Amino acid sequence: MNRNAIFGAAALVALAAVLAVAFWPAADVPATAKASTARYTVRLSVDDPRSGPNSIGLEVTDPDGGPAAPQEVTVEPVMPQMGHAYPPVTATAEGPGRFRAAATDLPMAGAWQITVSLRDAGGVDQVVLPLLVK
Amino acid sequence: MDLTAPGATAATRVEPAKTRTARRGVPAAAFVLGGTVLSLVGLTWDVQWHNDVGPDTFFTLPHLLLYSGSAFSGLASLFVVLATTAAERAGRPVDPLVGGRAVGVFGRTFAAPVGYLVSGIGAASFLLYGLWDQWWHSLYGFDAVISSPPHIGLLLSITITMVGTVMVFATVRARRWGAGWTLVALAVLLVFSMVTTLGLQQVNGGAVDAVTVGGAFVGVLFVVMGARVLDRPGGALGVTVVVALVQAVFWWFSPWASRVYAEAIGLPMRDKVSLAPSLPSLIPMCLLAVGVLVEVVFLVARRGGRSPKLFGLLAGGAGGLLVAALAPVQRGWLYSIGLPPVSGVVATAVAGAVFGAVAGFLGMRFGGMLRHLAPVQDRAVAA
Amino acid sequence: MRTLLVVLCAIGLAWGTTLPASADGAQDGADVQVAQTLGARELTVVIRRVEPVPGPVHVEVVTHAGTPAGELALRLSQDGAVVSEAKVVLGATPGFHGATLRVSGPGPWELAVDDGVRVATIPFVVPARVMSPWQNAAYGGFVAAGVLLLVSLLVAVRGHGRAALVPAGGVVAALAVAVTAALLSASIPPPAPPGRDLDPTVDNVTDPYAATPPSTTDYSRPPVNLVATRDGDLRLTMTDGSTGRPVDDLLVHDNALVHLGVVSPSGRLWHLHPVRVGPGDYRVALDTPETGRYAVAAEIARRGGGRQLLRTTIALDATGTSAPATESVELVRKIAEAGSPSTITARFGTPDLQPWLGMVGHMIVTGPVTGEVADAPVWGHVHSMAPPTPGRPDRPDESVAAFGPDVPFTYTFPLPGRYLVWVQAERGYSVRTVPAVVDVPAAEGATR
Numbered sequence: 015m016n017r018n019a020i021f022g023a024a025a026l027v028a029l030a031a032v033l034a035v036a037f038w039p040a041a042d043v044p045a046t047a048k049a050s051t052a053r054y055t056v057r058l059s060v061d062d063p064r065s066g067p068n069s070i071g072l073e074v075t076d077p078d079g080g081p082a083a084p085q086e087v088t089v090e091p092v093m094p095q096m097g098h099a100y101p102p103v104t105a106t107a108e109g110p111g112r113f114r115a116a117a118t119d120l121p122m123a124g125a126w127q128i129t130v131s132l133r134d135a136g137g138v139d140q141v142v143l144p145l146l147v148k
Numbered sequence: 149m150d151l152t153a154p155g156a157t158a159a160t161r162v163e164p165a166k167t168r169t170a171r172r173g174v175p176a177a178a179f180v181l182g183g184t185v186l187s188l189v190g191l192t193w194d195v196q197w198h199n200d201v202g203p204d205t206f207f208t209l210p211h212l213l214l215y216s217g218s219a220f221s222g223l224a225s226l227f228v229v230l231a232t233t234a235a236e237r238a239g240r241p242v243d244p245l246v247g248g249r250a251v252g253v254f255g256r257t258f259a260a261p262v263g264y265l266v267s268g269i270g271a272a273s274f275l276l277y278g279l280w281d282q283w284w285h286s287l288y289g290f291d292a293v294i295s296s297p298p299h300i301g302l303l304l305s306i307t308i309t310m311v312g313t314v315m316v317f318a319t320v321r322a323r324r325w326g327a328g329w330t331l332v333a334l335a336v337l338l339v340f341s342m343v344t345t346l347g348l349q350q351v352n353g354g355a356v357d358a359v360t361v362g363g364a365f366v367g368v369l370f371v372v373m374g375a376r377v378l379d380r381p382g383g384a385l386g387v388t389v390v391v392a393l394v395q396a397v398f399w400w401f402s403p404w405a406s407r408v409y410a411e412a413i414g415l416p417m418r419d420k421v422s423l424a425p426s427l428p429s430l431i432p433m434c435l436l437a438v439g440v441l442v443e444v445v446f447l448v449a450r451r452g453g454r455s456p457k458l459f460g461l462l463a464g465g466a467g468g469l470l471v472a473a474l475a476p477v478q479r480g481w482l483y484s485i486g487l488p489p490v491s492g493v494v495a496t497a498v499a500g501a502v503f504g505a506v507a508g509f510l511g512m513r514f515g516g517m518l519r520h521l522a523p524v525q526d527r528a529v530a531a
Numbered sequence: 532m533r534t535l536l537v538v539l540c541a542i543g544l545a546w547g548t549t550l551p552a553s554a555d556g557a558q559d560g561a562d563v564q565v566a567q568t569l570g571a572r573e574l575t576v577v578i579r580r581v582e583p584v585p586g587p588v589h590v591e592v593v594t595h596a597g598t599p600a601g602e603l604a605l606r607l608s609q610d611g612a613v614v615s616e617a618k619v620v621l622g623a624t625p626g627f628h629g630a631t632l633r634v635s636g637p638g639p640w641e642l643a644v645d646d647g648v649r650v651a652t653i654p655f656v657v658p659a660r661v662m663s664p665w666q667n668a669a670y671g672g673f674v675a676a677g678v679l680l681l682v683s684l685l686v687a688v689r690g691h692g693r694a695a696l697v698p699a700g701g702v703v704a705a706l707a708v709a710v711t712a713a714l715l716s717a718s719i720p721p722p723a724p725p726g727r728d729l730d731p732t733v734d735n736v737t738d739p740y741a742a743t744p745p746s747t748t749d750y751s752r753p754p755v756n757l758v759a760t761r762d763g764d765l766r767l768t769m770t771d772g773s774t775g776r777p778v779d780d781l782l783v784h785d786n787a788l789v790h791l792g793v794v795s796p797s798g799r800l801w802h803l804h805p806v807r808v809g810p811g812d813y814r815v816a817l818d819t820p821e822t823g824r825y826a827v828a829a830e831i832a833r834r835g836g837g838r839q840l841l842r843t844t845i846a847l848d849a850t851g852t853s854a855p856a857t858e859s860v861e862l863v864r865k866i867a868e869a870g871s872p873s874t875i876t877a878r879f880g881t882p883d884l885q886p887w888l889g890m891v892g893h894m895i896v897t898g899p900v901t902g903e904v905a906d907a908p909v910w911g912h913v914h915s916m917a918p919p920t921p922g923r924p925d926r927p928d929e930s931v932a933a934f935g936p937d938v939p940f941t942y943t944f945p946l947p948g949r950y951l952v953w954v955q956a957e958r959g960y961s962v963r964t965v966p967a968v969v970d971v972p973a974a975e976g977a978t979r
Contacts, residue, residue, distance in 0.1 A: 022694070047610075047732065048610045049610045049611050050610060050611030050612050051611060055611070055612075092774050092776055094730065094752060094771070094774075094776075094780065094834075095750060095752055095835060097752065097753035097771060097772070097773025097774055098773070098774070099773070099774035099775070099776065125729055125730050127730065127776075129776070140810075141611070142779065142810065144730050144732045146732075146734070146735075207666070207669055207713040207716060207717075211713075212710070212713055212714070215673055215709070215713075216706075216710065219673075219676060219706050222676075222677075222680045222702070223702065223703070223706075225684075226680060226683055226684060226687075226699055226702065229684055229687045229688065230683075230687050230692060230695055230696070230699060233687045233688065233690060233692045233695070234692035234693075236690075237690060237692050260684075260687065260688040265684065265688065268680060268684050269681070269684065271677075271680060272677045272678070272680040272681040272684070273677070273681075274677065275673045275674055275676050275677025275678075275680065276674060276677040276678065276681075278670055278673045278674055278677070279670065279674040282662075282666075282670045286660055286662060287583070413717075
């Protein structure tokens with residue numbers, strides 16, 4: 015095996031590596047969004063948002079960053095561009111400051127607004143979070 | 149440094165090779181020169197565009213000209229290098245008149261024609277600098293100035309291609325077309341370098357205006373090189389006549405092209421557009437006088453049979469003084485901005501004389517090097 | 532000489548460029564100008580073009596004649612978290628008062644203007660510098676050509692003539708890709724701008740080319756329902772006509788989020804710019820000198836395009852005696868019959884008018900008045916435009932006092948009858964209101 019062959023093979027491998035890096039499909043990262051009110055910070059996370067039922071994970075913290083415990087957390091999906099609102103889903107507690115609205119129906123691809131209402135003894139806090147459904 | 153090695157007599161002895169040179173060398177050389185001219189046209193158009201119209205759409209026609217100019221030169225250079233190396237490998241005689249002498253690379257001597265190698269590397273370097281430039285603009289936006297590092301890199305890359313072009317033509321200077329086009333290639337290099345000197349804005353020279361001194365330096369350098377590489381009357385004047393012609397053509401072309409293009413893509417012209425076109429205004433109008441001056445000095449030197457090196461120094465100093473002293477006058481006249489303070493003018497003129505002398509000296513040396521590229525018996529041809 | 536160098540610097544030899552993503556009210560990275568009626572102050576808040584990002588944000592608060600001196604707190608926040616704060620001291624003389632804040636990145640932002648009693652929040656988008664895919668293809672192609680050219684030269688001078696043909700072919704291919712991308716790019720439409728057409732998120736502002744599904748219809752949104760109540764301030768509640776949700780996607784149009792016209796029973800006009808205090812919740816301080824039914828008309832623009840005129844009425848009790856100032860200026864009237872264009876020209880005397888809300892003059896029209904003013908069927912808001920300056924997409928701000936003296940308006944009164952008309956223009960940082968009554972004759976014969 016002569017040096018030319020080695021050189022050529024090395025060049026081909028390098029080219030293949032560059033192409034692989036450039037065109038490798040990106041891993042599915044969950045869609046996330048965050049918003050705060052004076053009392054709560056809500057972080058929304060949805061793995062692979064698709065049209066149909068989706069499972070919406072919520073992490074609710076107080077202003078100090080610790081887990082918060084509102085009495086009720088509901089998720090209200092709206093598609094503002096179409097003027098479509100869908101029935102609210104009450105999220106169930108999964109752990110301290112962690113809630114999940116399983117089987118939230120988002121029947122269309124496009125830009126959605128997820129309004130999260132946090133009810134406690136003091137009243138209702140609302141945040142609006144964007145979610146892009148593919 | 150001696151580039152004239154073995155083939156010195158071979159080329160003059162083998163007559164058929166010369167005719168093949170005339171046939172084969174011309175298209176490739178024309179393509180390389182055409183590419184550099186394309187880049188120069190793109191540059192004057194682009195500078196004028198940013199002056200008169202301003203905003204960029206994504207990829208303007210002037211930018212495309214700049215890029216394709218380098219691509220043209222690069223492809224033509226690559227073709228000649230490939231053809232030459234293939235010929236050498238096949239054992240066919242390689243004509244040293246195509247692009248210059250064989251050059252040593254990696255400790256071994258190959259038959260790569262050095263002129264084309266230089267222009268090819270310049271073209272490749274230009275295309276590579278594009279990446280840095282794109283990154284720069286993604287950071288700083290399109291308000292970035294002409295003297296940004298990637299821009300200077302891009303300009304210097306085109307300069308390398310143009311130097312390679314000068315080498316390609318200097319090799320065949322024994323022929324009439326070769327001598328004429330050597331001067332054209334030098335003139336293109338001179339005009340282009342006037343923009344590159346704007347990079348000297350970054351230099352704080354106090355009362356001395358670095359850009360003017362830089363302009364005097366490159367102006368003198370390439371005029372003296374023209375005189376030295378031909379080593380007969382007409383070299384210096386020839387370069388300056390071509391420069392003046394380019395200046396005249398661009399004076400009309402640059403504003404016209406930027407206006408027509410703005411109309412074509414529906415962008416409005418700026419309100420306050422200077423009547424003096426940007427790039428042509430940078431070229432010293434007194435260069436013709438410098439050309440005459442250099443011719444006269446060399447004539448005296450030849451008559452007296454004295455060392456031309458000293459005269460190069462002398463002619464360079466005088467030429468540098470002339471260019472640096474008259475540059476503020478030219479600017480004051482073109483832009484109606486009056487003259488800068490006298491102390492600044494004097495300091496700049498003195499610096500221009502000093503750098504002009506250095507340029508004269510270097511011009512003689514570089515001209516000599518260009519002469520060594522080809523094994524030609526000049527005196528026999530001139531006779 | 533320095534001038535020349537400055538000129539040459541300014542020329543800027545920009546070889547590569549980028550596409551600044553558009554923003555609401557700030558298309559192509561222009562300044563955002565928002566009129567705000569904050570308490571007793573009529574302010575114009577100017578958010579200058581933000582570049583670079585992250586970087587400083589210059590905010591200017593323009594005060595008008597009669598604006599009380601004092602201090603405003605400015606806060607920039609993203610996702611409800613405050614990132615930067617500054618104070619603006621408003622002097623007694625009207626004019627520009629600046630402060631510098633900071634953004635930490637592109638995306639949707641909110642500027643809070645706090646006078647200690649009320650907090651106005653102005654949503655805006657900080658665009659990112661974005662490279663289009665075809666731009667990357669063009670530059671990438673040229674760079675690849677450069678690399679391959681170098682490789683090819685190297686291989687050739689090493690004596691491998693045949694092998695050098697492979698990268699040489701690559702040079703040609705890469706150049707073809709680059710030139711094709713460069714030439715075709717001009718005809719490829721840009722993606723829908725986040726902010727103007729789409730709800731802005733950090734993701735779609737940072738990369739508008741990423742898989743945003745194309746709209747199946749146009750981008751326009753449902754009409755808006757307006758409810759006016761009084762709770763100290765006049766309070767406007769805007770809800771989506773289809774979902775009932777608060778409307779929180781108003782765009783800055785004609786330099787305001789909401790242009791509110793209020794007309795009292797006796798025909799006094801207030802032209803105000805309510806401040807946003809929450810989603811779909813706009814408020815404005817209003818002192819009423821009369822008791823009765825007031826006409827309320829709000830002009831808004833929702834994200835996705837289209838402007839809407841929202842009209843309602845509200846019964847109010849008198850709360851004070853202060854009424855909006857008016858003045859008398861000669862009006863040249865060329866009143867045509869109903870259905871044909873009429874022209875009213877206000878003669879302000881000297882050419883020193885300042886653009887207000889981006890326009891030299893505004894004319895508010897309501898009528899025909901037969902019973903109560905609040906029941907007038909027609910509402911109009913006519914503009915007299917500043918002549919556009921070629922090559923300058925930004926409209927001049929209020930610091931330019933060079934317009935006028937004649938301010939013409941052309942409007943077709945749709946119905947015959949008696950109309951109330953107010954001409955408004957700004958001079959010396961003070962909005963001048965010229966009231967008038969116009970009688971429009973009926974058209975003779977039927978219009979066919």
